[in-house]
Amino acid sequence: DTAVSQTPKYLVTQMGNDKSIKCEQNLGHDTMYWYKQDSKKFLKIMFSYNNKELIINETVPNRFSPKSPDKAHLNLHINSLELGDSAVYFCASSQVSGANTGELFFGEGSRLTVL
Amino acid sequence: AQSVTQLDSHVSVSEGTPVLLRCNYSSSYSPSLFWYVQHPNKGLQLLLKYTSAATLVKGINGFEAEFKKSETSFHLTKPSAHMSDAAEYFCVVSAPYGGATNKLIFGTGTLLAVQP
Numbered sequence: 001d002t003a004v005s006q007t008p009k010y011l012v013t014q015m016g017n018d019k020s021i022k023c024e025q026n027l028g029h030d031t032m033y034w035y036k037q038d039s040k041k042f043l044k045i046m047f048s049y050n051n052k053e054l055i056i057n058e059t060v061p062n063r064f065s066p067k068s069p070d071k072a073h074l075n076l077h078i079n080s081l082e083l084g085d086s087a088v089y090f091c092a093s094s095q096v097s098g099a100n101t102g103e104l105f106f107g108e109g110s111r112l113t114v115l
Numbered sequence: 116a117q118s119v120t121q122l123d124s125h126v127s128v129s130e131g132t133p134v135l136l137r138c139n140y141s142s143s144y145s146p147s148l149f150w151y152v153q154h155p156n157k158g159l160q161l162l163l164k165y166t167s168a169a170t171l172v173k174g175i176n177g178f179e180a181e182f183k184k185s186e187t188s189f190h191l192t193k194p195s196a197h198m199s200d201a202a203e204y205f206c207v208v209s210a211p212y213g214g215a216t217n218k219l220i221f222g223t224g225t226l227l228a229v230q231p
Contacts, residue, residue, distance in 0.1 A: 004158070041203055043159075043221040055216050090158060102149035102166075102209060102219065106158030 003027050004107040006091050012113045013081060020077045021110045023091030031055075032074040033092040033104065034066060043090070049074055078112075086114045117142045117210035119189075121222040129230045134178075134193040136225045138206030141187065147209040148189045149219070150180055154202045162204075165189060176200070201229045 004025045013019055025032065033056075034046040048056035049068040063079045078085060088111045092104040122137040140146055150162040163174025170182040180191045191204060206222040 041153075041224045043205065043224075045218050048216075048218070056212055056218055058218075092158075102147060102164045102207065103161055104159075104219065106160070108156070108158045 004091055004093055004105050006089075006107040006110045008110060009108065010111050010113075012115065014115055015081055015083060017081050018077070018079045019081060019112070020075055021089055021091075021112070023074045023076070023107060025072055025091075025093040025105070027093055027095075027105060029093040029095050029105070030071055031094045032068065032071070033094075034074065034076050035090040035092060035106075037088040037090060037109070039087070047074075047076075081112075081114045083114050086112055088112070117146060117208045117220055119148070119206045119208045119220065119222040121204075121206050121225050123225050124223065125226045125228070127228040127230060128196045130198055131195050134191070134196045134200065134227065136191040136204050136206075136227065138189045138191065138222060139187050140189055140206075140208055142208065147217075148180075148182065149207040149209075150174065150178070150189075150191050151205045151207055151221075152202050153205065153224075159205065162191070196227075196229045198229050198231065201227055203227075 006023045031050045033048045037043045046060050047066040051071050052068045065077045068074045088109040090109045091107040094104045118141045120139045148165045151159040153159045163172045165172045165182045173179045178193045203224045207219050209217045210220050212218040
């Protein structure tokens with residue numbers, strides 16, 4: 001069974017469209033994250049939720065809206081897509097505040113290409 | 116502010132030879148440091164972590180890292196490279212975000228190539 005699963009794995013869309021990426025974890029973790037990895041492999045946190053509560057919200061355009069319906073799911077909706085949004089988006093989860101222990105479990109990523 | 120610097124963007128070794136991936140850190144207090152590995156088209160996996168216990172940390176797949184405060188370094192090593200070690204490696208530091216929450220700050224990565 002996949003621990004952290006993201007869908008879709010690949011997403012190609014036009015500028016201006018709206019798209020969503022879904023994430024689910026079956027590890028029973030309390031905290032989930034969205035990270036963005038750019039074309040140079042640089043990885044940066046976007047959001048983090050703990051038990052459905054937003055605890056980390058980095059400087060991200062408000063076109064990006066995370067939603068956590070329950071602690072096992074964290075979705076990412078992106079409005080009015082721009083070329084610069086092209087990246088690989090990783091979902092991750094951890095028990096409690098994983099950044100203290102460093103033990104995050106990552107999904108395999110969703111590669112978004114905006115044309 | 117906490118940060119990490121990976122000194123090499125690419126490292127190439129021959130199979131069976133030692134691996135050294137270098138990382139320096141900057142931190143205003145005793146840091147928590149980690150190494151993650153990312154195989155092609157895969158998610159990241161924790162290799163090992165240092166959280167102010169033993170300075171020599173052993174991880175999975177034969178990797179280890181030594182925390183050296185005097186040199187502000189946390190280099191990753193392995194005695195003998197295997198073809199399956201070819202991947203991107205990230206040095207990571209934990210940094211305060213606010214309240215009791217921390218966030219992970221990733222280095223720019225080192226791509227390890229293993230030649231047969």
